[in-house]
Amino acid sequence: MGIREGVPVPLAVTGAVVVSGLAMVAGVTFAENGIQARREPVPVRPAAAPDGKAGAAGKKDRYMQVVAHADDDLLFMNPDIRDVIAAGRQTVTVFLTAGEGYARGYDPYAYSASRERGIRQAYARMAGVRDRWTSGALVAGPLTVQVDTLTERPTVRLVWFRLPDGADKHTSTLGKNALKRLQRDLIGTNCVHTVVPAGSPFSRCASRADVLAALQALMKTFGTTVVRHQDTQPHGHDHKDHVAAARLTAEAVRGAGDPRLVAIGYVDYAILRLPVNLGPGQRAGKKAAFEAYRRHDRLLGPQKLPKYWGWTKRMYRRWPGSGVQLARGSDGLLRAFAVEQGGLYVWTQRNAGEWSGPLRIDPGFPLSPGITVGSVGDQWMVAARRADDTHGLVVFQAGRANAWQVTQLGAPGRERDRKHTGSPAVTATADGRIAVFVRTGAGTVAMRMQGKPLGTFGKWRDLGGRDLRDGLAVTPAGRSPIEVFAASDDAPRARARREATGRGTVMRWRMQETRPVRGEDIGRTSPAGPLRLSAGPDARTRLLHRDPRSGQYLVQKERADGTFAPPVRVGGVDAVDAPALATSDGGQTSLICARGGTPAGISCSFADGRGLSFGRWFSLGGPLVASPSVAFDSAGRAVVAALGDHGRLLINRQTPGAQTFEGWHAIAETP
Incomplete structure (x- = not known):
């Protein structure tokens, strides 16, 4: 594109494309017998398509998790999976x-089959039904895979590819790290044999193209609208199979034609060095599901537990700020922003409360899901991170006319650290000069x-800090002075496998004119997830x-001298992610919303203007696929936005004159 770093460049804006009419992959067959310890071949018999109607697409199936190993789903994607099952979704x-x-010294087929039995028992427990399954063969593009369906809850299914584990240097035809080798085999010269006994209908030498095509076929067969995968860019130690599985899945999603x-990506091993962020009930449910599996994995001895x-105390999505971001402009109208399939989507509120869009803004490279937004005067700004190997940051700017331009900012720090650059946070001075902050790969x-407004950007400036976490918080655009807040880890990266103890700190930097003051500690605490700001x-x-210990929310209020008072506990709900927070004009009312309180749904609470006393928590229902965002419109009504199935924008508005809401409605998509 000929783009120079730090210089704004105009962009073309297009209407969103919605793909429908997914095709069924033929050849679904089921068998009535279970899987034996040595995994005998499963008989192949004609049967119905996944939704019970032959030849029909599985329109009720929505969620698909793709993981490397049996137990990765239970350890790193729960309680999200359990919540979807509890909500009755496919x-x-x-x-x-x-x-x-690691099945050294005994039959690898028997060990693999035992782990599969453990997974089936764990899913039956999460569904609250008996551990009874039907198994069969499904032709997924070039591969034939086994599908297990939970008999008393047929909305729950498991699919087994059985490619070689990365630690297997004996069974695998490519040696160790076969999945990683396959993922990097862009030419397509290699294939790996599935780990099944001779004569199995699932025996196949699968190439990279075969795996991608099979994943895409499954997405179409099951009518998938949400795909969960592991961490494509882990910060710290991770299993090579995890990364390879995540990157193959992400590539399959991009090529799925939808x-x-x-x-949605999830952090894997690295969650151990982050604070506990699941409430007591969530921890108990997650541990119970894993315990059902653990009894079948003979290698999980006491020393590993x-x-x-x-891991069962935590669950972190990869990118803070993923999901929809809602903000109000100087014209009093709201806009919603989200990254889907690497592109930036924008919805705009009309005068009558209706919405238009989404518009897709395509900068010519993919974006990561974590974004922040803001507005000052007539100017809108969105900060995002590139999802390619440059790991650079970008800022989108526009006025009321949706004439968007993009500025590439590159990535700060040393080249070797840039792949660990976090999600950016954006704000602006009162006269419209944009400032972008980010956690560097070195933890500063x-x-x-x-x-000047709409001008070029200066160079990156390192403000310091140590072992800082992703998920920065900045004061809203137009407010002076600009402040940025960051939470630190208590477990250094060199000891990433040690469990975090919760003894971290929160740091603040303040801007005096255009120069930030030295970072200062404002509290010896280790927040469970990203920070949120409001003004009273x-x-x-x-x-x-x-609070990582109790799961309750804490509020720290700034004193008149600029220091912060100790945290005050204000209640909470068994939430999953960081909350969304907004304060009305004049600071008289605040609203906090978070995923939790109901399976895969959202719960909220109103607070008084001081922000130190929240009322009762109430459920807005669900299920929703990502964290919510909240704002107050020009009439003083609270508005909650979230992404639903298939990336559609869902809006829930406060009932006039009451602390209740009208209910979710999907925004009709217009050019």
Whole structure:
């Protein structure tokens, strides 16, 4: 594109494309017998398509998880999976490897089959039904895979590819790290044999293209609208199979021909060095599901369990700020922003409360899901991170006329650290000069700022800090002084496998004119997830975060001298992600919303203007696929936005004159 770093470039804006009419993959067959310890071949018999109607697409199936090993789903994607099952939604979990890698000294087929039995028992427990399944063969493009369906809850299915585990250097035809080798085999010269006994109908030498085509065929067969995958860009140690599985899945999603297919990534091993972020009820449910599996995995001895129990206390989505972001402009109208399939989508509120869009803004390269937005005067701004190998940051700017331009900012720090660059946070001075902050790959905070409104950006400036976490918080655009907040890890990267103890800190930087002051500690705490800010009627900052020990929300109020008071507990709900927070004009009312309180749904609570007393929590229902965003419209009504199935924008508005809501409605998509 000939884009120079730091210089704005105009962009073309197009209408969104919605793909429908997914085709059924032929050849579905089921068998009535279960899987034996040595995994005998499964008989192949004609049977109905997944929704019970031959030849019909599985329109009720929505969620698909793709993981490398049996137990990755239970450890890193729960309680999200359990919540979807509890909500009665259709879910399919795909396991790419046989998980036989460490079965040294005994039959790898028997060990793999035992792990599969454990997974079936765990899913039956999450569904609250008996552990009874029907198994069969499904032709998924070039591969034939086994599908297990939970008999008393047929909305729950498991799919087994049985490719070699990365630790298996004996069974695998490519040696160790077969999945990684396959994922990197862009030419397509290699294939790996599935780990099944001779004569099995699932025996196949699968190439990279075969795996991608099979995943895409499954997405179409099951009518998938949300795909969950592992971490494509882990920050710290991770299993090579995890990364390969995540990247294959992400590539399959991009090539599936559906630009609105929602993809959500999850942190794997690295969650152990982050604070506990699941409430007591969620931890108990997650541990119970894993315990059902663990009894069938003979390699999970007592010496390994402390690490596994640590994983059951946490679940982190990969990109803070993923989902929809809602903000109000100077014209009093709201806009909603989200990244879907690597492109930026924008919905705009009309005068009568109706919405138009989405518009797709395509900068010519894919974006990561984590974004922040803001507005000052007539100017809108969105900060995002590139999802390619440059790991660079970008800023989108536009006025009321949707004439968008993009500025590439590159990535701060050393080249070797840039792949670990976090999600950016954006704000602006009162005269419209944009400032972008980001957690660098080295664990510090860096800033890059415009010299004048709509002008070029200066160079990256490192503001310091140590072992800082992704998920920065900045004061809203137009407010002075600009402040940025970051939470630190208590477990250094060099000891990433040690479990975090919760003894971290929160740091703040303040801008004096255009120069930031030195970072300062404002609290010895380790927030469970990203930080959130609001301003009370006195214009002082309120810092909101979750206590990792109790799961309750804490508020720290800024004093008159600029220091912060100790945290005050304000209640909470068994939430999953960081909350969304907004304060009305004048600071008289605040609204906090978070995923939780109901399976895959959202719960909210109103607070008084001081932000120190929340009322009762109430459910807005669900299920929804990502965290909500909240704002107050020009009439003073709270508006909650979230993404639903297939990336559609859902809006729920406050009832006039009451602390209730009208109910969710999907925004009709217009050019």
